[in-house]
Amino acid sequence: MSSIWGEKIKISVFGESHGKAVGVVIDGLPPGIEIDIDRIRAEMERRRPGRDRYSTPRSESDDVEIISGIFNGYTTGTPLCGIIGNVDVKSRDYDAIKNLMRPGHADYTGYIRHGGFADYRGGGHFSGRLTAPVVFAGAIAYQYLRKKGITIGTHILKIGSIEDEPLNAADVPADMLDKFRSMRFPVISPGIEEKIKEEIENARNDLDSVGGILETAVVNVPAGLGSPIFNSVESKISAFVFSIPAVKGLEFGSGFKFAEMRGSEANDQFTADNSIVKTVTNHTGGINGGITNGMPVVFRTVFRPTPSIGKPQQALDISKMESTELKIEGRHDPCIAVRAVPVLDAAAAIVFMDLLL
Secondary structure, eight states: OOOEEOSSSEEEEEEOTTSSEEEEEEEOOOTTOBOOHHHHHHHHHHHOSSSSTTSOSOOOOOOEEEEESEETTEEOSSOEEEEEEOOSOOGGGGGGGTTEEOTTSSHHHHHHHTTTOSOOGGGGGGSGGGHHHHHHHHHHHHHHHHHTTOEEEEEEEEETTEEOOOOOTTOOOHHHHHHHHTOSSOOSSTTHHHHHHHHHHHHHHTTOOOOEEEEEEEESOOTTOSOSGGGOHHHHHHHHHTTSTTEEEEEETTGGGGGGOOHHHHOOOEEEETTEEEESOOTTOSEETTEEOSSOEEEEEEEOOOSOOSSOEEEEETTTTEEEEEOOOSOOOSOHHHHHHHHHHHHHHHHHHHHHO
16 A cells, blocks of 8 residues: 655655654656745645634644755655644544544545554544645645746635635636645635625534535646557646545536537637747637647536535444444544645646656
């Protein structure tokens, strides 16, 4: 069992939610990438728990200790290792439920896969805590991509019943994506942020949780990245994004709306603008035949509601093979999607760095 992804760039994520630390080893980075530590801190801050009542009250600084791979402000080309300590843990919250297979969690599948030896505290290696080192790795990758002129950003498209305006996939301004990265609740429509907060607060007050959809765009991507069949751009993005806890759906471009369209509407017509090839529309999300066509790469990701909720539920006591009532204690996000925004940015950055190399 391993937690390794990548071809040219390989990342290995390690640690458990309530262990001493979580971290990542990044192998394959070229030497000479200038690293801005403040930019890394800013990315980690975007994902950090305990910032407000719309996330888990678990408070972690998420400071990264860089063990290797950076010297005098530049990557050395050797494996880069970053470690993030777990400080604010309350493992006693999980002592009473170590034998309970909670609904919606990976307790049962993890119990079977690891033979009962897995660290169950806070979800262990299955926890969203493991996205912290992913954001760190993505911050490194993004600094490489920005030198190439590539910009990545994600906004909240939908939380519960509240929906934001979608991106115009054929024309995504880079400065809009940069603005998303500076917003706690990145949205397009004025006034929608307060409605989203209210939706999350209502779920939290009801001892429940709510799901959401995030929309990500990557702009100034050169045409020709990717390969057909198994190494398509969609395949590589999907492999990474579906490794993020709570992701249950992914679509590119017009996605499932293609089912409602005719070919005459769905086809993106190519045109030349001062010798630059573009498409008039961008229903395919910037990808044809698994290969980038130079238009913005646009995809949307669905996150399920947080399975840890305060409402009473039925759980299976695996030691007795009996059902029992469960009321989950501990600290949990009422909406996973909000803190997943920088995780998707990081995933896209790592994938596109791997494609460029």
